[in-house]
Amino acid sequence: MSVLIDGLQYANWSEQIFRQLKEGGVDAVHATITYHETFRETVLNIEQWNRWFEAYPDLIFQGSTAADVKLAQETGRTAIFFGSQNPSCMEDDIGLVEVLHKLGLRFMQLTYNNQSLLATGCYEAEDSGLTRMGREVVAEMNRVGLVVDMSHSGERSTLEAIEHSARPIAITHANPASWHPALRNKSDTVLRALAETGGMLGFSIYPHHLKGGGDCALEDFCSMIARMIDVMGPDHIGIGTDLCQEQPDSVVDWMRMGRWTKRMDYGEGSAAAPGFPPMPSWFSDNRDFGNISSGLRAVGLSDDEVGRVMGGNWLRFFEESFGAQAAGTKVDTRVAQ
């Protein structure tokens, strides 16, 4: 039986949204739990999730392994897998990688738009690739089973992460730049390298990543996915809606500006359109995944292909990615000079 997995959401979570997940038959979601929050602040966010898990045990539970996706399906609930969109949660401390994995973090972006201690974000003028610390941290993420996510990173950093990582990486929420040339979307060079190394792309429905923005037609989105099967093959693509349902615009300000500037930064928006953009009519909440499945069939995907895109591929990736690296992997004891 096929599974339904969303590769990224950052909703303003509530009982209503948890019920919509169930109604929509979503078996698992990679949920962003932190952006620029420090470790301690991230733990506060985890505490909030723990309260939700305690309050709504019939709707959601925390996902740790791929087996939890099947458990969610069997029990009619949604498994929530934690992720971070910036490495702020690990601060400057490589020891926090293992601690965060133990707390359930399964994805961590090396950057969010700007330069981080690890790599370069897609909004910097220059991308210098993985830093000295970045190479150390990727190896540590590989060791414990924390997935490297390069959704918001620059081209060179993304290619270097793909090359340097001993395990497949993910771009959980982005689209091909060949379809819509936004800074956040990815080149075919990146997407081919990603697929060739066993990585995963989650197609985004965030309007700034769509050709035509919120007016993008479902058919256009699904045709793009069909074309990307030609580029990347059918096994390394999924959905990563980037659904930021019911978030106030103060949240997009935090995402864009964190604490790094005292001035206004509009990110993907503009002075004329500073807030969250309106979603396409065919995807406004978790009950709308059926529109995407239907759309994919309408542009010619087989049932098998639709199943892979809607969750089968993410499930395989979860199976391969969340456990500790095989023992006996060679470990250098000195930093490369």
Added chain:
Amino acid sequence: MSVLIDGLQYANWSEQIFRQLKEGGVDAVHATITYHETFRETVLNIEQWNRWFEAYPDLIFQGSTAADVKLAQETGRTAIFFGSQNPSCMEDDIGLVEVLHKLGLRFMQLTYNNQSLLATGCYEAEDSGLTRMGREVVAEMNRVGLVVDMSHSGERSTLEAIEHSARPIAITHANPASWHPALRNKSDTVLRALAETGGMLGFSIYPHHLKGGGDCALEDFCSMIARMIDVMGPDHIGIGTDLCQEQPDSVVDWMRMGRWTKRMDYGEGSAAAPGFPPMPSWFSDNRDFGNISSGLRAVGLSDDEVGRVMGGNWLRFFEESFGAQAAGTKVDTRVAQ
């Protein structure tokens, strides 16, 4: 009357060293109080300094403005000016720049060897210059009167900091790479740009920055300074000994590795010489500044030039640098795209 100012020390401070400062007639020292420590950890270090200021009021006090150098001289004490060798103390929070200045921080390096959120350190393979956040933070440091120190930064980042900063910057402890080509030493291009914009170089006596290491002769060191007057002029050079007196080797491990790697990094050292290197015979503690003055006279500097190098230039720089930026300076309200 001339003053004696050391542009950087990181001793294992004690009553004995405070007495040596007095005995050596040192009027002011820029003391590193933090490397990779977070804001809260830096405040703990400040608390330790507060205990020392309370315990030894006849020897030391906290320096805030250039006037404190004169006060120190008049009262036979040493003014301690705080500095950080990495921006870890401000974490990812531009608002901490003003807070740290209020607590007395007067110098902050944008990087310590590795990539930071602000700029690139001299040990990274690629230097991408000031980051988006780096440009914001330099402007904020300019506003409040916190000096940009690029001692451990890469070439491009240093040049961009000189260009971007509205106020003169410092390289508090380094030597010319034309004399000793260590990664930490600076090109004549950088040093000329530094001097032309009113900045300051402090000549380092840390053995890894010296031609011949700890065996470097006093005459060789002083001849290099004399030559640099030809390159930079007599007004933009001083001393920045980088004296790490009586520090255990565990401290150099912290300086080099912080929390960014689990593996050994020898920094400027090597597996054969992992710890702090032995100092030259002519400078082992704060009572030895007279050797440098004598050495400078011996290679032909005038009394006036010696006075500038030994403290006069740093005093002028302190006068210009530690106060708030002139009111009415134009402030952009949006991040440059």
